[in-house]
Amino acid sequence: MMRSFFLYLSAADWAKNLVMRMGPARRTAYRFVAGDTLDDALEVTRRLNAQGMGVSLDHLGESVTDEAGARQAMQEYLVLLDAIRDNGINAAVSLKLTQLGLDISEDLCETHMRQILDRARDTGRHVTIDMESTAHTDATLRMFRTLHADYDNVGIVIQAYLYRSEADMRALAEEGAFVRLCKGAYKEPPEHAFPDKTDVDANFVHLTRLYLSSEARANGAYLAIATHDEKMIAAAREYIQANDIPLNAFEFQMLYGIRPKLQEQLRDxxxxxxxxxxxxTQWYPYYMRRLAERPANVWFFLTHLVRR
Ligand SMILES: Cc1cc2nc3c(=O)[nH]c(=O)nc-3n(C[C@H](O)[C@H](O)[C@H](O)COP(=O)(O)OP(=O)(O)OC[C@H]3O[C@@H](n4cnc5c(N)ncnc54)[C@H](O)[C@@H]3O)c2cc1C
Structure with a gap:
């Protein structure tokens, strides 16, 4: 119920205009967001690198509906990739295709992606394409495949809550793709996604094993296990140990600001x-999705609003 409400708010312009004007809301969002500027992101990256962690940087933005906005987003990613190189930090890049014009035209989005991937390749960096709602799943996979034919520095996110994900991951394993597996953060109907969390969790474990299997690894498939769920992590570790999966076939990924102790424990x-x-500055939908994931975050948000 709470999850659905916050996922509804994440896409509601009236709520966005209201919340983004509230100073305290902005400050609570900084628990999950490095800050407004590239310098803020670089500072957080340096700190995490010093703690022995890699970083994937996301310049927030999505659902762009005008060409100029999509072009600007592309240029910001070029600036980011140059800054990663110039600062010698350990960082890859994550992005959303709707930020780069997917809703305007696939050709425009592909042009922008090729410019980003060329720069990423020149600077020795990897780019992961986030997965958005099911309105974009087919187009996102299509774009990934077009790009993956020409670039080996591109990966894609798959969501364990979708029924289709097993078939998608089997195909991606044959293609030797870099996959970041997460549970899924959008509001999806039961026609597309498991309504029960227990089924999502079971599928996450199943897909983790599938993608770490020797058949998948034989094709060069690489898995980023993206979760803060200790049960998912324990199941992955158990499979990894039982099957002697090499450390260079996978990594664990988590979101900034969530379960830092667990992050450190895995590193240790x-x-x-x-x-x-x-x-x-476009933190609103990302922040609403983080609130939707956990009722305790909503209380944190509300108590800070009331205090000011
Ligand atoms: C690196 C990464 C990239 C992602 N990319 C995408 C993407 O492209 N598309 C997409 O749909 N989703 C993406 N997600 C989000 C993902 O789908 C989940 O919504 C999110 O990770 C919560 O699921 P969980 O696996 O942590 O499990 P959950 O069962 O939701 O949570 C397990 C535990 O983690 C902690 N936790 C989880 N979420 C929060 C939170 N918001 N605040 C505080 N604690 C929390 C709590 O302790 C909770 O008990 C990404 C997640 C990660 C880690």
Missing amino acids: DGYRVVIYVPYG
Whole structure:
């Protein structure tokens, strides 16, 4: 109920205009967002790198409906990639295709992606395409495949809550793709997604094993296990140990500001850990999705609003 309400708010312009004007809301969002500027993102990245963690930087933005906005987003990613190189930090990049014009035209989005991937390749960086709602799943996978034919530095997110994900991951394993597996953060109907969390969790474990299997690895498939759920992590670790999966076949990923102790524990246990760090002024939908995931975050948000 609470989840649905906050996912509804994440896409509601009236709520966005209201919340983004509230200073305290902005300050609570900074728990999950590095800050408004590239400098903020670089500072957080340096700190995480010093703690032995990799970073994937997301310049926040999505659902762009005008060409100029999509072009500007592309240019901001070029600036980000140059800054990663110039500062010598350990960071990859994450982005959303609707930020780069997917809703305007696939050709426009592809042009922008090729410019970003060329720069990423020149600077030795990896780019992961986030997965948005099911309105975009087919187009996102299509774009990934077009790009993956020409670039080996591109990966894609798959959501365990979708029924289709097993078939998608089997195909991606044959293609030797980099996949970041997460549970899924959008509001989806029962025609597309498991309504029960227990089924989502069971599918996450199943897909983790599938993608770490020797058949998938034989094709060069690589898995980023993106979750803060200790049960998912324990199941992955159990499979990894039982099957002697090499450390260079996978990594754990978590979002900035969530379960930092668990992040450190995985690092201390010798695993590769990458933190997804968003930054920029367009934090509203990202923040609402984080509130939707956990009722305790909503109380944190509300108590800070009331205090001011
Ligand atoms: C690196 C990364 C990239 C992602 N990219 C995408 C994407 O492209 N598309 C997409 O749909 N989703 C994406 N997600 C979000 C994901 O789908 C989930 O919504 C989110 O990770 C919560 O699921 P969970 O696996 O942590 O499990 P849950 O069962 O939701 O949570 C497990 C535990 O983690 C902690 N936790 C989880 N969420 C929060 C929170 N918001 N605040 C505080 N504590 C929390 C709590 O302790 C909770 O008990 C991404 C997640 C990660 C880690």
